[in-house]
Amino acid sequence: MKLNLRAFDLNLLTVFDALMREQNLTRAAERVGMSQPAMSAALQRLRLSLKDELFVRHRSGMTPTPRAERVYLKVQPALQLITEGVSVGEVFDSATEDREFAIAVDSYIEVAALGSILCGLQAAGPMLRLRSENLIGVDVSAALNRLELDVVLDYLQVDSPRVDSEVLGTEELVVVAAADHPALAEGGCTMEAYLSCRHVLLRQRSAAASQLEQALGGARLDRQVALHVQDYAAMAAVVAQSRALGTMPRRLAHVYGRAHGLTVAPFPLDIAPVSLWMMWPRALSGDAGHRWFLDFLRQLAL
Incomplete structure (x- = not known):
């Protein structure tokens, strides 16, 4: 007949664990922070619940009964699993975790x-x-x-x-253009030239500000928009085949610049790097x- 857990005081299992480890009533009481009379009372409740003597006293301590040994064989791993599951500050082992x-x-x-x-x-x-x-x-x-x-x-x-x-890092914005674009002929781009050209812009996510607007502190530049694209890969491909300019993070500009033969120039205004959150x-x-x-x-x- 299975034990009804709702009628069993699960706190007694920590008492049982301490008694099995110490096999001495006084040391077991110290282990769980109980007084010796309280430990004796808990042991009596354990005996009644499990219907077994569990421990036999002798001069040097307490000897577990065969029933106690069999129960502990099942209970101890379960207690260990519960302890690991609820412990604060547990360690994550990346080499073994799934x-x-x-x-x-x-x-x-x-x-x-x-x-x-x-x-x-x-x-x-x-x-x-x-x-x-x-x-x-x-x-x-x-x-x-x-x-x-x-x-x-x-x-x-x-x-x-x-x-x-x-803030995890920052990214500088740069201007990209086709290799023979006159606005970047000298390896740079003036603000006048930047604003006189048409631009390929990244499609804005809902009402969110663009990366350039973030760098400008929320201000907007009155750019002549030639096209909106979904991502920077498309921006690079379109810019390479047109006379439009693009503005993108420097790391992407170097990646796509090599692939499409783009010219990369500093942004013509002194703007703050964009934070990556x-x-x-x-x-x-x-x-x-x-x-x-x-x-x-x-x-x-x-």
């Missing part, structure tokens, strides 16, 4: 950093995996609050009391695996 991390990024991060993130994860542990989500059409704050994402990397910071964030749900702060992933991203120096 875990998928969900990250949301824009097209810039997909090209500039997703490869190095995946490569680093594969080196850290054979069972670590990455799931990438695009930021287009995503309510970032809601997705983080619902714990659908572990981390968001974006140039726009989420303002929410349930989301933590920090790392954002995550505050509710995951107690999770060792999540803390490990944040530290992993910091060490990559994106």
